[in-house]
Amino acid sequence: MYKVLLVEDERMIREGLKTLIEKGASGFAVMAEAENGKDALQYMRTEMPDLIVTDIRMREVDGLALIGKIREMYEELPIVIISGYGDFHYAQKALKYKVSDYLLKPIDRLELVSTLAKIRQVLDRKKKVREEEIDGSQREERQIIRKIKAFIHDHLDGDLRLQTLAESVHLNPIYLSQLFKTETGENVSDYITQVRMNRAKRLLHETSLKVYDIARLVGYQSAKHFMLVFKKEVGMTPGSYRDLVGSEDL
DSSP states (O other): OEEEEEEOSOHHHHHHHHHHHHHHSTTEEEEEEESSHHHHHHHTTTOOOSEEEEESSOSSSOHHHHHHHHHHHOTTOOEEEEESOOOHHHHHHHHHTTOSEEEESSOOHHHHHHHHHHHHHHHHHHHHHHHHHHHHHHHHHHHHHHHHHHHHHHTTTSOOOHHHHHHHTTOOHHHHHHHHHHHHSSOHHHHHHHHHHHHHHHHHHHOOOOHHHHHHHTTOSOHHHHHHHHHHHHSSOHHHHHHHHHHHTO
């Protein structure tokens, strides 16, 4: 449902327009109303409508002034102008601001429905493009995480500093750290530790290598540091773990 900001200083006309928009055209809902351009701009400081329907002649900030200010911020936001004045001078000014349409009071229901249908087609196309861009971005981000995980598995005994990982996928280290956390729910360093410990457990179980050799194979130059990390992560020393899994095989 596309959000409409309706700007009209006459309450009865505003209520009638709201009914026409919501019942006459599918896909639109009046999410906010304003009596003048000043109130409309105030609303847009915190909320962003998909479409603005506004009168031209209003107190304080009128419709044309409102459109001018909006165009300074949002070049492509659809705007429909409604006016009781058939003066071509106003139409010229409105068209200068690239409004979607210029309708005269009393509003012809079919004309309004036709205008909104055209605007919806434009909004639907833009929405589809945005969704495709988001899907493409998400696929690319997931692919980056897969590459990082593969790099970690292939270089457990090497340099796995964040800077090195980031260079492998040509990204800023801080951005990569945030992306990894968002995609996986864990920090890069925690993931590396988990993979190293899993490899260490397999080596302890499947080989008779010394603990200090296993430490180097999973990326720890200090056997003491490796044993401290292993005990913290696994809950026992590497020797105790080897004894435990060895006894289970008997």
